[in-house]
Amino acid sequence: MSGMLDSDTRLTTDTGAEVAVAGMLGAGGQGEVYRVKTPTGDKALKWYYPACATAEQRTIVEGLVGRDFDDDRFLWPHAFVTGGRSGGFGYLMDIRPDRYQGLPALFRRQLRTSPLALVTAGLNMVEAYQSLHSRGIAYRDISWGNIFFDPDNGDVLVCDNDNAVSEGDSTGISGTMEFMAPELVRGDSGAVPGTQTDLHSLSVLLFMLLMNHHPLKGRAELEIRCLDEAAEKRLYGKRPVFVFDPLNDENRPDPVEHGTVLATWATAPPVLQKLFTQNFTEGLHDGMRRVRETQWRHALSEVRDTIVVCAECGRQNMTEPQSSTPGVCWSCGRTLILPPRLVVTTLRPKVERNLRLRRAARVYAHHLVAEPVRHRYDDATLVAELVEHPQKPGKYGLANRSAESWTARKADGTVQQVAPGQSVPLRSGLEMQMGSAARAVVSAD
Known part of the structure; x- marks a missing residue:
């Protein structure tokens, strides 16, 4: 695979250290990622395409590097890099370990994991973004493409952090349509991406992680002949309806096309169902009614602590934390033993x-x-x-x-x-x- 930078290209960090390009790791919408040799070992370098290497993006990256944010759940930019024939720029970050997998593979059922690992991953996601928000930083593009997890234990790693900006800053991107808060999709006057809209994106991500489905994709999506930008704006912004809205059944999952989410929702403990329902009914229309990180972390930690194993088939089952009613196993249908x-x-x-x-x-x-x-x-x-x-x-x-x-x-x-x-x-x-x-x-x- 050829890229913008040749092997052995020499570049310089903002501290004066020299790095050498060793090979290309991949490419995305904003730039390419390379493995580079540095005085402290191999690192990953994100190098921006010329069209994305704007003065605005440079200011954002330099600001993120200057924050010196140290959190093992983030591949945070820790050095600004310039040089090359084009005079472009990029930033250094740690290399993502192989144990971390992308969510698309989970949605395609290509990963072996467990309810315990998924709930742990959800909790870790919430706490990671809460850590960012507590420092006055809005991520602004929370989506399935920017986070990786370990399917064995639920550890998470947040990538593409170069779109995060200080709360209230109007620079940068607004997010990915499927995950954007409805007011951003509609382009409401005064609506700007921030920690408040991040809460909607985070709840969408959690729903997809645990239910393997988007919370707003039901019958309404199936009736759309061409899912173009105008149709997406109706679905996610102008007329969003939760697939399990208790007062509006117009967007219910189709029993044939959406069997997975019907099954996973039925196995979700009421404590999670309640929070998802609040976020995707009241929270769709009033940002102040969105579920906060503290609510998610409390519920997810409780659910994790009360997962039980079916004595008949050995499958893990989520249970309602405060309930003494055993319920039945989602896999074999036998009554659980608590x-x-x-x-x-x-x-x-x-x-x-x-x-x-x-x-x-x-x-x-x-x-x-x-x-x-x-x-x-x-x-x-x-x-x-x-x-x-x-x-x-x-x-x-x-x-x-x-x-x-x-x-x-x-x-x-x-x-x-x-x-x-x-x-x-x-x-x-x-x-x-x-x-x-x-x-x-x-x-x-």
């Missing part, structure tokens, strides 16, 4: 969380904090896990993986100290003071 619930309560302020103690269930550091900055699911943040007794199959205990001792009170009133590395037998009514942060109780529904 494992015991671990109710974790933080001390100051008081916040209650419910975790289903499925096989290999884990408790992480964020479970012991009232309002965690970020949900992390890795060994470094592990504080407890469900383990099977080595000599007594079928007997389980909760192992202390933290650095603090616990005080456990059994249902008969006896007290046991659980040092780091030790475990306590799992019984209904077991109470534990998990260090200085929180207390937990085992409850059987």
Whole structure:
């Protein structure tokens, strides 16, 4: 594949370091991406097409580099690069690891993943964009093409960050039509891309991730003979209707053409259905009624903690976090068996969380904090896990993986100290003071 830059082309960063082009990685709508050799190792270089290498784009990229934003969920521009025969410019970023896959492959069912990984990816997406918004930066082009995820564990990586600008800045792009807020699609007076319109785009992305379908594509789209720009504006801006709008059924999914979204919606817990319905009914017409990141992260973390495995077929099922009604497996139709619930309560302020103690269930550091900055699911943040007794199959205990001792009170009133590395037998009514942060109780529904 040939591109604008030849191999071994020498370019210079804004700090004076020299980089050498090693080969082309790919191309997009704004430019080409190359692997380059730098003094600190191989990096990726996005190099703009001449038509896109405008003074406005240069200002945006230089501003993003100057922010020195350091977050492992973003391939953020960290050096401005100039040179070459054309006198163009671009920026350096880290190379995307192979484990991260694009959402189009998921939508085409080319990836093996799980409900646990998808819900985790959704939560990670929400927190990534929330991190950006908290710094006064609007992404403005949240879509399926700008985010990658690990289908095994739900880690995410946000790419193409060169369109992000400070809140209120009128430069840059408005987004991708399918994901744009209705007021932007219509071109309403005073409507500008920002964190408020990002909330709509984020909800569309979450719906597509979990439901494998666009929230506004139902019968109305099937009736369109030519899906041109005018038709898209009607569908996404002038007359948008949620496919599961409880008061308007004109855009319901077609049972033949849209069987997937009908099935996935039926398996979604009410806590998620409620938020999607709010965002794509009231939120379509009033930006202040859109679901906030804090609402999404709370709901998604609860759903993740209460995913259970069907005892018959082994498939993972999302359940309603506060419900003791088991429901049926989406795959085999058998009644689910709900494992015991671990109710974790933080001390100051008081916040209650419910975790289903499925096989290999884990408790992480964020479970012991009232309002965690970020949900992390890795060994470094592990504080407890469900383990099977080595000599007594079928007997389980909760192992202390933290650095603090616990005080456990059994249902008969006896007290046991659980040092780091030790475990306590799992019984209904077991109470534990998990260090200085929180207390937990085992409850059987």
